[in-house]
Amino acid sequence: MLASPHLNQRLMEHLNTGIVLLDADLSIIFMNPAAEALLEVSGQRGRGVEFTMLARESDEATQAFRDALINGHSYTKREATIELHNQQQATLDYSVSPLSHPETRLPCLLVELQGRDRLMRISREEQLIAKQETTRNLVRGLAHEIKNPLGGIRGAAQLLERELPTADLAEYTNIIIEEADRLRDLVDRMLGPRTLPQTEQINIHEVLERVCQLVDVESEHQIEVVRDYDPSIPEMEADRGQMVQALLNICRNAMQAMMENPNPERPPSLTMKTRSMRQFTIGHHRHRLVVRVDITDNGPGIPEEIQESLFYPMVTGRPEGTGLGLSISQSIINQCDGIIEFESEPGRTTFSIYLPLEPL
Template sequence: MASAIINQRLLEHLNTGILLLDSKLNVLYMNPAAEALLEMSGKRGVGVFFPDLAIESDEATQALYEAIRSNHSFTKREAVIHLHNHTQITLDYSASPVLHPETRKPSLLIELQGRDRLMRISREEQLIATQETTRSLVRGLAHEIKNPLGGIRGAAQLLERELPSAGLKEYTNIIIEEADRLRDLVDRLLGPRQIPRQEQVNIHEVLERVCQLIEVESAGRIRILRDYDPSIPELLADKGQLIQAMLNISRNAMQAMLEALPAIEQPTLSLRTRTIRQFTIGHQRHRLVAKIDIADNGPGIPMELRENLFYPMVSGRADGTGLGLSIAQSIINQKSGIIEFSSQDNKTVFSIYLPLE
């Protein structure tokens, strides 16, 4: 008896989710890790038909029955599981036929290992590395472009002084103006060049400023919804740069929605703030993080753009420069944060994570 109590306590302290099912796939036991993964308390979960709690597919359910019948174990990697509350998670799981420790009847031991967090961390590390590589490439390219541009501009100015006719100066003016335009484009590719002016910033003041600008630019055609967490503390940052990052994302959302009119009945921009404790960004764990969601009900991001969305010059609009999101990601990265997104028809959400330490 004492041994059974010790074994149960050990199971309750595991990070791996453990379930015991009977031969009909009804839940006999689930440890706290399984409760957390499946979003169901043990008291409510015991006795429930397992596929009603979490299901991958009908074929996967038959595989569980077959494991009991044939007495063979199996493992699935990165299985997409649909939970009872209509949410979706990704798991590694193993199914092993066992005998119930008390009744000795055929049972099935399920081990669950959540993959969503690990996959997200891996994606973030890849995104951060990609941003660093892109910035290094752009800095090198900018240097190679700006040097000859300076020479072209200077030569055009000298030539302008020697021209015999004022009418010919129109051509040198074109050279100078186009050289300046290319220089400005390269400067925008490099992102903010000034040293950040660090100060205590209220993130909701930043978002309210963005709301004002969006309302003016959209001429009131965009409905703006706010869902703020007033407990979020101030953070040390450059207020102007934060406004720029949030505005770039919000402006993209605004333009996408307005271009989709009249297919969208009411273009809506939603701003939501929350705090998250013990959150990992890339390879670094933070005690407290602010999460800012900027959502719209536009047509969504085209599938072919999603992989490279934060690269410079990537845009889904004919007249877009493709620099807004790249600059926003660069600004947030400077604060050890990151921007992620999810997109589907009628809903796109950009999530900005900012450490609050």
């Protein structure tokens, strides 16, 4: 017994897979809600519009649609980059199947869409978290191997200083002691925060305002700070001081890049944007509610050759940089079960910080 067309439509409306039905002119006859979400258009607005006007890949892909309609052959394409009607890009898997319309019996195409952006982002985050954990373990082991002999060197220099025949020779032992202390401090900074977080209920916007004040002072009021806050975001539990430090490190890097590479046609600008996100996955965990903080600057961008290793200790694009700020920021955010991602091109760099608003 065949299901009625109305029952088939109701079933398709509850699928997680995007379903689009096209006529012989590749105009949209039907879209289910999943397809509307993937293509970022309502079914009412999309009905009757040529599919390539809403989601364009290439002339070859459009011709493949027409060939499938003529030849009656199905095909599938993986991880296709689609340009949507709003100039945004999406990565999709799609399958194209020719069939006859259940009511008119005219030839049409059934297009099944599966979004890949979210899965690719989750995979990328898992790799980033694994790399960060490997790096932290490496740094901890290295710190242990460095600090032990440093303590011995410093102690030996202090004992030697007592046995020196003249006081003017103490200058050399002082250099040994000072350099040993400097290396110890460097190793401690590589390890990040050494104390347990002192968590309390904080408002993320109060933290951002504190960061904005510090940036304004450090830049001597030369950087315009634009705020785009979502006031509905609830308080979260975190260490206020560490959170200020994590966000300030990111802003300070942006500030220094813009100040060192001034563009006379584009005054330096820093944008702080907050949004809440529901049912969002970070690594292996799905969170009911997450706050996303975007910090965007209009500086020169991050050199492509260091982007893959940007969060590693001692990696920096600045001759005077230590390469520790972003590594420390990522460690602090990871302690809160969050993660930092970034996108960069000349003239625009955005660091996105994702923080769960509820503990696991």
